[in-house]
Amino acid sequence: EVQLVQSGAEVKKPGESLKISCKGSGYSFSNYWIAWVRQMPGKGLEWMGIVYPGYSDITYNPSFQGQVTISADRSISTAYLRWGSLKASDTAIYYCARGGSSTSYGFSSYDLWGQGTLVTVSS
């Protein structure tokens, strides 16, 4: 089965670090872009950035640049989203989503989504 499976919900305190994951299976993970999308409580979708696991090409939304780190390990078909110091405003559901192949250069729609990871940051 073609799927993206994300790590489980997290509850953290402000200032703590966190890394969540997104594991692809059933397709050639290295050959498709993976995007991260934020959805704050009761709000819409925000594109955070994108990674091409084949050669770890990464582009960030300027709104999130410096706030998070996106990475991927193609050897284990997993993409990551990391925070060095969480804030209460990072409370949200985070989705990973599969984009196009290398020839799309990352400019594509997202046809496969993970189930989402709820991150709650509270003192």
Add this chain to the structure above:
Amino acid sequence: EIVMTQSPATLSVSPGERATLSCRASQSVGSNLAWYQQKPGQAPRLLIHGASTRATGIPARFSGSGSGTEFTLTISSLQSEDFAVYYCQQYNNWPATFGQGTKVVIK
């Protein structure tokens, strides 16, 4: 950044009726426009890409049209499972951007 504006914010429709959702881009995105459906507690699902191409497994009652800055998603005859929030997304420029969503509710 390209701003995507969806209208209306909420659309009240009776089952079996047609629903028409609009999406406007602040500058041309060509045909690099997708539509997604999101139900409560679920991840978004791709409905339309390339402005008018249905994604795999999407029923024919969903259709997309438009190019440049004006786009439309039409649901020809609303079924009970179609009541959800719909988002448009442009992928012509980085950062990719989403509209704020249109919530389709039962009339």
